[in-house]
Amino acid sequence: GGDEVSESEGESEEEETRQEEEESFDQIPRTPEESEEESDDEEDQELRLTFRFDERLRSLETSFSEYRQTNPFVDAVSAIPGIVHQYMTQQITDAVREAVQILTDRLQDSLQRENDEFLRNIDENMKKIIKGQ
Known part of the structure; x- marks a missing residue:
């Protein structure tokens, strides 16, 4: 059975x-x-x-x-988006750093010119005061 x-x-x-x-x-x-x-x-x-x-x-x-x-290219190809993202992040970081440095330099130059002009005015005023005495 x-x-x-x-x-x-x-x-x-x-x-x-x-x-x-x-x-x-x-x-x-x-x-x-x-x-x-x-x-x-x-x-x-x-x-x-x-x-x-x-x-x-x-x-x-x-x-x-x-x-x-x-x-061997499968893993390399799948890694490309991450590499591109990392590259772009680095490029953006570098570009921002450079832009900030340029703006900082310009501001510093502008402040230095104002300071130089202020010191010249003080110097001229002191000379006028000395001559006037």
Whole structure:
């Protein structure tokens, strides 16, 4: 009794494997030969089996993973936005620092001229006072 069940399960798994191997060579997915009274879950399962979405997804994930491992440019390309951001941040920082320095220099020059003029006025006024005595 129990041997027959496991034997028939083994046979159905072999049939399924053979059918999947045959389907893997088909370019056009075959429509499963089932009754039209299937539930939505069974139809979904059949669609997944027919179009092999899970298998294709795993294959894509594997291929992408292998591609990332074998292609040295993938990590370099993915690092570019960070490098550009860092570069732009540094450029902006340098530009701001330079602008602040220019404005500081101009202000300092302006204040120095005012101070020089103030000291000249004091000097002239002191000379006038001394002459007037």
